Amino acid sequence: MSTAPKLSVQGLAKFYDRIPVLERVNLDVQTGSFCTIVGASGCGKSTFLRMLLSQEHASRGQILLDGKPLPPEPTPDRGIVFQKYSVFSHLTVAENLILAQEFEASRWSGRLFGSARKAAFQSIDDLFDRIGLQPAANKYPAQLSGGMQQRLAIAQALVKKPSILLLDEPFGALDPGIRVDMHELLLGLWKELSMTVFMVTHDIHEAFKLGTRLLVFDKIRHDPQAPHAYGATITYDLPLKSPTGGTLRSPEAIAGAIGASQATKPPPFSQNSKAHDTQASDNHE
Amino acid sequence: MRIINRKPSRVTALALGLLPFVLTVVTYAVASHYRRLDNPADKLLPSLSSMAEAFWRMATVPDRRSGDLLLWLDSFDSLWRLGTGMAVSTLLALSFGIAIGFIPHVRSALAPYLATFSLIPPITILPILFITFGLGELAKIALIVIGTAPVMIRSTAQAVLDIPREMIIKAETLGASVWQMVTRLVLPQVLPHLITSLRLSLVPAWIFLISAEAIASTSGLGYRIFLVRRYLAMDVILPYVVWITLLAFLLDRALLLLSRRAFRWHHLGGDAL
Numbered sequence: 109m110s111t112a113p114k115l116s117v118q119g120l121a122k123f124y125d126r127i128p129v130l131e132r133v134n135l136d137v138q139t140g141s142f143c144t145i146v147g148a149s150g151c152g153k154s155t156f157l158r159m160l161l162s163q164e165h166a167s168r169g170q171i172l173l174d175g176k177p178l179p180p181e182p183t184p185d186r187g188i189v190f191q192k193y194s195v196f197s198h199l200t201v202a203e204n205l206i207l208a209q210e211f212e213a214s215r216w217s218g219r220l221f222g223s224a225r226k227a228a229f230q231s232i233d234d235l236f237d238r239i240g241l242q243p244a245a246n247k248y249p250a251q252l253s254g255g256m257q258q259r260l261a262i263a264q265a266l267v268k269k270p271s272i273l274l275l276d277e278p279f280g281a282l283d284p285g286i287r288v289d290m291h292e293l294l295l296g297l298w299k300e301l302s303m304t305v306f307m308v309t310h311d312i313h314e315a316f317k318l319g320t321r322l323l324v325f326d327k328i329r330h331d332p333q334a335p336h337a338y339g340a341t342i343t344y345d346l347p348l349k350s351p352t353g354g355t356l357r358s359p360e361a362i363a364g365a366i367g368a369s370q371a372t373k374p375p376p377f378s379q380n381s382k383a384h385d386t387q388a389s390d391n392h393e
Numbered sequence: 394m395r396i397i398n399r400k401p402s403r404v405t406a407l408a409l410g411l412l413p414f415v416l417t418v419v420t421y422a423v424a425s426h427y428r429r430l431d432n433p434a435d436k437l438l439p440s441l442s443s444m445a446e447a448f449w450r451m452a453t454v455p456d457r458r459s460g461d462l463l464l465w466l467d468s469f470d471s472l473w474r475l476g477t478g479m480a481v482s483t484l485l486a487l488s489f490g491i492a493i494g495f496i497p498h499v500r501s502a503l504a505p506y507l508a509t510f511s512l513i514p515p516i517t518i519l520p521i522l523f524i525t526f527g528l529g530e531l532a533k534i535a536l537i538v539i540g541t542a543p544v545m546i547r548s549t550a551q552a553v554l555d556i557p558r559e560m561i562i563k564a565e566t567l568g569a570s571v572w573q574m575v576t577r578l579v580l581p582q583v584l585p586h587l588i589t590s591l592r593l594s595l596v597p598a599w600i601f602l603i604s605a606e607a608i609a610s611t612s613g614l615g616y617r618i619f620l621v622r623r624y625l626a627m628d629v630i631l632p633y634v635v636w637i638t639l640l641a642f643l644l645d646r647a648l649l650l651l652s653r654r655a656f657r658w659h660h661l662g663g664d665a666l
Contacts, residue, residue, distance in 0.1 A: 163562055182565035193557035196564075198581040198658050207577065208567040218573035250661040268567060 112175055114139040114304050115160070115272065119169035121339065122155055128339030129155050133169070135323070135342060139271075142298055142305045144319030146312055151340040153308050153325045157276050160306060161188055173272070184208075187270035189278045194261035195249045201260055202245040205232045208267040232267075239263045239293065255286035259293065266297060273298075275307040279314065287311075291318060322346040439628040448632035463617065468640065471614040474530065475595075475602050478537025482598075483591055485538070486545035490587075491579055493546065494553025495571075504550070511543030515601060523609060533605040540601040541594040545587070552586035553579055585659040588652040592645050599641055 113136035120133040129152040137143060147153045158164040159171065162181050171178045173185075182188070195204050206228040210220045213228075220228050236242045239259040241252075249257050258278055265273060275294075279287045295318065298305055309315050315322055324344035331337040401409060418441075425438035439447075451464040492499045493507070519536055526532040556579065564574050606615030614637055621629045653660050 161562065161566075163558075182562050184566055184568040186566060188563060188566050190559040190563075193559035194563055196560060196578065198656070207564075210577070211567055211569045211573050215570070216572065218569065218577045248658040248661060250658065264563070265566070270566070 111138070113137055114141070114174065116172040116175075117169070118172070120156075120159070120166050120171065121168035122152065122159065122164065123167040123339075127336045130325075130341065131168075131339035132341050135345075137304060137306075137321075139304055140302050142318060142320045143307070143323055144315035144321070145306060145308045145323045145325065146310070146315045147325030147340065149310075151325045151327065154276055156325065157274055157306060157308050160272070161186055161274055184268040185270055186272045186274060187265035187268065188274045189258070189261045189265050189276070191277045191280050194278075195257060195264060197249050200246050200248055201241055201252070202229055202232065202236075204249070204260060204264050205235060205267060207264075235263050235267070238297075253286075255282050255290065258282065258290060262290075262294065262297070266301065269301065271303060273303045273305045275305065275309075277308055277310060280310060287314070294318065316348060320347070320349050322348055436625040436627055439631070444628045444632050447626070447628040448636075451629065451632075464636070466612055467614045467617045468636070470612040471602060471606065472640070474533050474606075474613065475537065475598055478534045478602070479541065479591065479595065479598055481534070481538045482542040482545050482594065483587065485542045486549045486587060486590065487580075487583075489546045490549025491553055491575060491583065494550035494583075495575065495579055500550070507543055507546060511547060513539075515540035515597075516604060519605065519608065528609040533602065533610070536601045536605050537598050541598050544597075545590050545594050548590040549583060549587055552583045552590075556582050581656075585652055585656040588648050588656075592648050595641060595644060599637070603637075 115135075115137045117133055117135040121131040122129045133156065145153045145156065155164060159166055160178075162178050162183070165180070188194075196207065199207065206220070206225070209228045209231070211218055213220055213224065236245065239262070241256060241259060241263075244252060244256060249260065252260065262278070279290050282290065291314070294305075297303075307315075307318065322344070323342050324346075325340045326343040327338055327340045328343055329338040421438070422441055425435075425440055428435045428438045429440065448464070452462065455461060456463050489503065489507075493503050494500070515536060518539055519532075522532040522535050522539075526535060560578060560582075561574065564578050569577065602613075603615030603618070606613035607619040610616040614633060618630050618633050
């Protein structure tokens with residue numbers, strides 16, 4: 109595609125107390141991509157996602173959204189689903205889903221009453237059907253299973269029709285069976301709403317199954333005397349399928365791709381660096 | 394079976410719960426009995442019946458001088474002071490607690506001051522209050538507020554800080570303004586914690602109330618206890634102490650019930666005490 113990228117990351121670096129977590133991250137993402145992000149824990153992939161959300165700010169470099177710098181705080185154009193605490197525990201399922209409408213409609217009370225409230229509840233009927241939570245409409249999140257809570261979280265994040273959806277290990281706490289259902293739900297919504305998706309995950313199979321593009325975060329430089337001297341960056345950027353999601357990749361292709369990703373695990377430089385690698389990740393945890 | 398794995402049945406649990414109360418009453422009755430065998434006019438440990446009689450007198454027989462039913466007058470006055478003081482403290486806790494917990498600039502400005510202020514032993518301020526506000530109701534209510542508000546503000550601010558950051562960010566991505574986040578997210582999340590804080594603060598509030606009444610008052614439960622102390626009237630003091638305890642217990646239970654009714658979502662994960 110020759111169009112301008114939806115999101116452009118340029119020379120991004122992030123330091124905590126002068127310790128680099130991320131450095132020299134460069135990335136252009138087209139509209140409609142589904143980027144899955146993997147990497148060892150502590151490699152800064154969640155930090156990267158939080159920076160896309162404006163929850164954290166770059167120490168160096170910049171992130172452009174539609175050619176303009178990201179706003180300095182979270183805004184409705186970027187939806188988010190966290191692993192936990194994504195939904196409001198004091199609201200029922202239905203109340204969680206109409207909350208965004210209430211914010212929009214009523215500036216001071218942030219609340220709808222009477223017929224307006226009824227209309228808001230009716231307007232989410234389709235969404236309810238989609239996520240299959242209709243029977244639980246009047247339950248509180250604490251009364252739902254983990255999978256149902258995440259369904260609700262995804263639906264809630266989509267109410268404002270964000271152009272970018274950010275997912276921070278959204279299915280990390282779910283059973284494998286439930287995960288497959290969630291994958292279908294997410295892929296369906298992604299195709300329907302033509303969003304650009306960034307998803308951090310621990311599960312490499314999930315990353316290959318869902319993404320159109322796989323980003324692997326890792327440290328490329330190691331100093332054995334100073335394990336914290338260098339931050340991580342994007343070490344592998346693999347296109348998995350066309351951004352429109354048209355062609356499904358063949359099993360052999362997956363196998364090959366996973367093989368390629370596993371090749372990232374052995375240290376790229378010296379023979380000793382395996383030990384450094386372990387040391388570095390130990391220190392990060 | 395190990396004792397840690399044995400669970401009492403409902404009846405056993407009730408009996409076990411009542412046991413210490415019964416033991417206390419029995420011990421008192423026995424001690425009182427032997428003391429009165431030595432000296433029938435003993436004032437220190439009056440018999441249960443004479444206490445009941447004195448309590449009944451306070452509750453039903455109008456005072457010879459003023460014509461008031463003293464128990465009810467004392468209870469009403471004390472509860473009014475306690476209620477007003479705690480209402481003011483609760484409002485302060487909500488407004489300042491949320492501002493401090495939610496807005497970093499307000500936190501920087503007020504948190505250190507509040508932390509310092511809350512360390513002043515409230516009773517040491519009592520003379521100042523009496524001098525400034527006189528001996529009327531205002532000084533007593535002010536003591537309750539000064540004694541409870543700083544801690545309640547701090548615990549409310551902490552409850553705001555404990556709201557998962559994820560929820561606040563989620564609200565931002567749903568387009569909420571700061572005020573909307575306060576009314577729809579922070580306030581409902583914090584109210585159950587405020588009630589807990591209120592329940593805990595009632596304990597010192599009673600102390601301040603009774604102290605203030607003991608020093609300068611013409612009515613109230615604390616005033617009465619310290620008044621009849623001059624006549625060693627244990628038959629009035631002991632029932633009054635039980636009565637105050639009962640009022641405190643009922644207040645505490647009422648607040649717990651309110652929390653369970655109004656914030657059902659908060660109590661879903663199981664609740665202790």
